[in-house]
Amino acid sequence: xxxxxxLRSLIGEDLVLDPESLGTRAAGIGRPEKMVAAAMAxxxxxxQVSAILRWCNSNGVKVVPYGGNSGLVRGTLSRADDVVxxxxxxxxxxxxxxxxxxxxxxxxxxxxxxxxxVSEHGLIFPLDLGGRGSATVGGNASTNAGGNxxxxxxxxxxxxxxxxxxxxxxxxxxxxxxxxKNNTGxxxxxLFIGSEGxxxxxxxxxxxxxxxxxxxNVAFVASDSFAGMVGMLRxxxxxxxxxxxxxxxxxxxxxRLVTSPPAIGRPPLSQDYPFxxxxxxxxxxxxxFNAALEGALGLELINDAVIAQSQxxxxxxxxxxxxxxQLNRHGVHITFDISLPAADMERYTQExxxxxxxxxxxxxxxxxxxxxxxxxxxxxxxxxxxxxxxKAKVEQLVYGKLKAIGGSVSAEHxxxxxxxxxxxxxxxxxxxx
Ligand code: ZN
Numbered sequence: 001x002x003x004x005x006x007l008r009s010l011i012g013e014d015l016v017l018d019p020e021s022l023g024t025r026a027a028g029i030g031r032p033e034k035m036v037a038a039a040m041a042x043x044x045x046x047x048q049v050s051a052i053l054r055w056c057n058s059n060g061v062k063v064v065p066y067g068g069n070s071g072l073v074r075g076t077l078s079r080a081d082d083v084v085x086x087x088x089x090x091x092x093x094x095x096x097x098x099x100x101x102x103x104x105x106x107x108x109x110x111x112x113x114x115x116x117x118v119s120e121h122g123l124i125f126p127l128d129l130g131g132r133g134s135a136t137v138g139g140n141a142s143t144n145a146g147g148n149x150x151x152x153x154x155x156x157x158x159x160x161x162x163x164x165x166x167x168x169x170x171x172x173x174x175x176x177x178x179x180x181k182n183n184t185g186x187x188x189x190x191l192f193i194g195s196e197g198x199x200x201x202x203x204x205x206x207x208x209x210x211x212x213x214x215x216x217n218v219a220f221v222a223s224d225s226f227a228g229m230v231g232m233l234r235x236x237x238x239x240x241x242x243x244x245x246x247x248x249x250x251x252x253x254x255x256r257l258v259t260s261p262p263a264i265g266r267p268p269l270s271q272d273y274p275f276x277x278x279x280x281x282x283x284x285x286x287x288x289f290n291a292a293l294e295g296a297l298g299l300e301l302i303n304d305a306v307i308a309q310s311q312x313x314x315x316x317x318x319x320x321x322x323x324x325x326q327l328n329r330h331g332v333h334i335t336f337d338i339s340l341p342a343a344d345m346e347r348y349t350q351e352x353x354x355x356x357x358x359x360x361x362x363x364x365x366x367x368x369x370x371x372x373x374x375x376x377x378x379x380x381x382x383x384x385x386x387x388x389x390x391k392a393k394v395e396q397l398v399y400g401k402l403k404a405i406g407g408s409v410s411a412e413h414x415x416x417x418x419x420x421x422x423x424x425x426x427x428x429x430x431x432x433x
Pocket of ligand 1: 147369370377412
């Protein structure tokens with residue numbers, strides 16, 4: 001019968017899409033090419049996932065698990081003879097337990113939908129990232145997503161109490177208990193979280209919820225030194241008594257990019273400082289937040305600050321940080337997601353900036369990210385004509401210097417197909433691509 005017919009007979013005609021109907025879907029976020037596959041299976045239950053994987057395993061068909069398609073490392077890129085296993089119809093929130101502060105959900109639940117649902121119970125699921133409107137919690141777990149609030153709540157791994165997953169041969173394994181503490185042997189969930197589908201497909205999750213903070217405060221500040229920025233992180237964390245929930249940083253060029261036309265954002269502070277920070281506290285009183293900022297100005301850790309006075313102003317400041325579309329303004333961009341020690345960050349970024357002009361000529365360099373987590377995003381924009389030659393050179397520069405200081409080539413985006421060169425485990429698993 002062929003792949004399409006066999007899969008349809010396993011889980012139902014309407015749950016398997018043919019190659020033609022996939023032609024309207026992009027192969028990945030911001031990618032011009034369309035998705036290709038032999039079929040897209042869209043199961044509704046764990047048992048159906050099991051049946052699909054068992055069939056594909058027996059017939060030697062490769063499977064690409066597919067969540068919200070918001071990843072940045074080509075983790076869901078499929079080929080014409082692959083089966084794409086989309087969890088998009090497994091989007092049920094099965095239970096929200098206020099007393100236990102946990103949620104049992106299917107893997108295809110969209111992050112934003114989960115947060116909307118738990119907020120009715122006075123709770124939050126604190127994972128927050130730019131793709132919140134399309135990213136699914138299953139994808140968040142399989143890539144161990146990070147985002148904006150890692151400094152306070154950790155990564156997806158730290159918010160996941162249990163997972164159910166299906167192995168390649170169709171075996172269902174489950175550890176869905178809602179306990180924060182459970183020391184009865186191996187902790188199965190940690191094997192699957194961050195393994196990007198190489199060990200199995202996550203189908204359901206037990207997630208840890210938190211109380212919704214009564215107050216939220218956001219400020220945007222500027223500093224004329226990198227040392228001031230590091231000092232500011234420590235000062236605010238200390239002064240806010242554990243309520244610091246985001247400490248996002250932008251180098252000058254990124255700030256100018258997102259606050260100048262054609263960007264919608266306008267500069268809340270002068271565009272002449274070398275460094276900017278977006279600081280959020282969840283649960284601190286406004287007086288405490290304002291006093292912490294005044295203290296920082298007094299200590300000359302920062303040179304200027306603006307405090308959001310309303311939810312609209314909060315949203316406006318966050319939208320500067322989230323306006324990734326501006327990166328597409330000039331040609332193509334080469335994106336990096338790196339971790340490195342704070343002590344090496346200033347010298348590292350200066351050296352990269354100094355060496356780029358000789359290496360590739362005309363370019364734009366944007367640096368921003370999550371200073372509190374030691375995670376920076378470095379973006380180099382080049383014209384289409386010099387890409388991919390420039391890409392190879394820039395990767396050599398960025399990764400070469402990173403290796404010398406023991407940094408990580410993937411902080412929160414994962415490996416996908418983009419970074420599996422030189423990554424022995426992923427390379428071995430995916431050598432066919
Ligand atoms: Zn990030």
